[in-house]
Amino acid sequence: MSGFYEVFEVFSRKSDTAPLQHQFSLLAPNHEMALVMAQENFMRREPVSDIWVVKRSDIRQMTEEEKDALKRLDNKDYRTTKGYGYLKKKWRQYEQEMFDEKEILSWKGEIQR
Amino acid sequence: MAIVTSFERLSEEEKHQRFMERIEAGEKIEADDWMPDEYRMTLIKLIAMHGISEIMGALPEKEWVPKAPTLRRKLGIMAKVQDEMGHGQLLLRVAEDLMAPLGKTREEIMQDLFSGNLKFHNVFHMPAPTWGDAGLIGWLVDGAAIITQTNMLDASYGPYARALKRICAEEVFHAQHGESIILALAEGTKEQKDMLQGALNRWWDALLMFFGPDSPSTTGTSKQDITIKYRIRTKTNEQLRQDFFTKYVPRILSIGLQLPDETMHYDETEGKWIYRQPDWNQFKEIIRNNGPKSKERLRLRELSYRHNAWVREALSGSKATV
Numbered sequence: 001m002s003g004f005y006e007v008f009e010v011f012s013r014k015s016d017t018a019p020l021q022h023q024f025s026l027l028a029p030n031h032e033m034a035l036v037m038a039q040e041n042f043m044r045r046e047p048v049s050d051i052w053v054v055k056r057s058d059i060r061q062m063t064e065e066e067k068d069a070l071k072r073l074d075n076k077d078y079r080t081t082k083g084y085g086y087l088k089k090k091w092r093q094y095e096q097e098m099f100d101e102k103e104i105l106s107w108k109g110e111i112q113r
Numbered sequence: 114m115a116i117v118t119s120f121e122r123l124s125e126e127e128k129h130q131r132f133m134e135r136i137e138a139g140e141k142i143e144a145d146d147w148m149p150d151e152y153r154m155t156l157i158k159l160i161a162m163h164g165i166s167e168i169m170g171a172l173p174e175k176e177w178v179p180k181a182p183t184l185r186r187k188l189g190i191m192a193k194v195q196d197e198m199g200h201g202q203l204l205l206r207v208a209e210d211l212m213a214p215l216g217k218t219r220e221e222i223m224q225d226l227f228s229g230n231l232k233f234h235n236v237f238h239m240p241a242p243t244w245g246d247a248g249l250i251g252w253l254v255d256g257a258a259i260i261t262q263t264n265m266l267d268a269s270y271g272p273y274a275r276a277l278k279r280i281c282a283e284e285v286f287h288a289q290h291g292e293s294i295i296l297a298l299a300e301g302t303k304e305q306k307d308m309l310q311g312a313l314n315r316w317w318d319a320l321l322m323f324f325g326p327d328s329p330s331t332t333g334t335s336k337q338d339i340t341i342k343y344r345i346r347t348k349t350n351e352q353l354r355q356d357f358f359t360k361y362v363p364r365i366l367s368i369g370l371q372l373p374d375e376t377m378h379y380d381e382t383e384g385k386w387i388y389r390q391p392d393w394n395q396f397k398e399i400i401r402n403n404g405p406k407s408k409e410r411l412r413l414r415e416l417s418y419r420h421n422a423w424v425r426e427a428l429s430g431s432k433a434t435v
Contacts, residue, residue, distance in 0.1 A: 078189045081285055084292070087292055094368055096367050098289075100285065104281065105263065108264060111356040113384075
């Protein structure tokens with residue numbers, strides 16, 4: 001049966017807004033079968049709103065050496081909120097609250113004075 | 114599959130009704146789903162404008178990369194400019210997928226920008242002559258952008274909502290980056306304080322205009338009713354402007370700055386901020402690319418697009434256009 005099956009990687013979303021998550025891989029002869037099998041294999045219970053199947057041969061994966069180069073040095077705090085944590089104390093001196101992630105993302109709802 | 118066939122059999126009217134039921138139930142629409150033409154065209158206009166504004170918005174800030182006062186500030190503002198370009202790429206991808214059925218690509222977005230058919234945000238037509246302006250852009254222009262972007266986090270169009278989620282998470286750093294610059298100036302010498310106040314005075318009207326006119330009668334056109342109808346956003350332009358005041362006016366005042374509008378106050382009985390209207394005729398001129406820096410920045414964008422054409426060509430085997 002060599003050449004009949006191909007490896008497919010399966011991704012899915014729990015809800016319309018959730019990030020796509022890698023589930024696992026499976027063998028299937030084509031995309032349509034891969035989709036049916038993905039549902040049977042990985043989505044028997046949990047809620048799911050979308051499923052993607054991708055031929056592994058279409059994915060450019062990284063080599064071990066390339067992955068090694070992804071490691072970060074801890075010298076980028078000017079780029080993260082960590083580097084600005086001192087603002088919390090500063091704003092307090094002016095009787096203001098710091099605009100952190102929780103505060104800013106809460107602005108999608110009603111804003112009260 | 115059976116479900117697909119039965120959906121294809123629905124009339125346009127039934128499809129429209131099903132579409133409205135879906136978005137009213139909070140479901141997200143995806144690029145390949147059926148959608149009314151008005152929805153698609155509104156999204157293309159909104160998201161292409163948003164995406165291109167991120168890219169044009171990097172231009173006034175990048176002017177300050179070589180002139181930043183310290184190495185740390187240089188790293189900070191570089192990181193921020195890089196984020197803005199990243200946001201532009203995310204949003205243009207969302208717009209491109211919507212334009213694909215019309216046979217249009219990124220090339221058309223760029224050409225529409227150069228020809229003036231595609232507008233970019235009014236604030237990015239303005240000059241940034243001092244380091245105070247650089248800080249103020251990060252603080253208040255980004256603050257205004259955060260107010261409008263968080264309002265669309267639950268947008269009915271799934272790809273846009275997901276892009277905004279990523280963008281807003283990075284905006285937290287932008288907000289703090291801007292605050293860090295302006296607080297240093299606010300606590301600095303008299304010259305630094307004056308520089309900050311000067312920047313606020315220069316940017317105030319542009320900030321008010323950022324949210325767009327209260328109603329179409331002000332400038333002749335406004336898409337806010339359509340975007341609310343289709344659940345792309347929930348608040349009107351004026352509600353967003355009021356939210357911006359609520360969040361930022363107390364902060365502006367707390368660090369000793371003065372509002373360049375002596376009539377401004379919060380009316381307790383009406384429950385809203387009273388302020389002097391900016392000159393909306395000037396707004397119309399600005400977004401027609403007749404602002405102080407419109408032509409210069411468009412030229413810069415066009416030149417870099419042309420100068421980099423050889424790279425696209427080299428990578429595509431001579432398919433790219435100049």
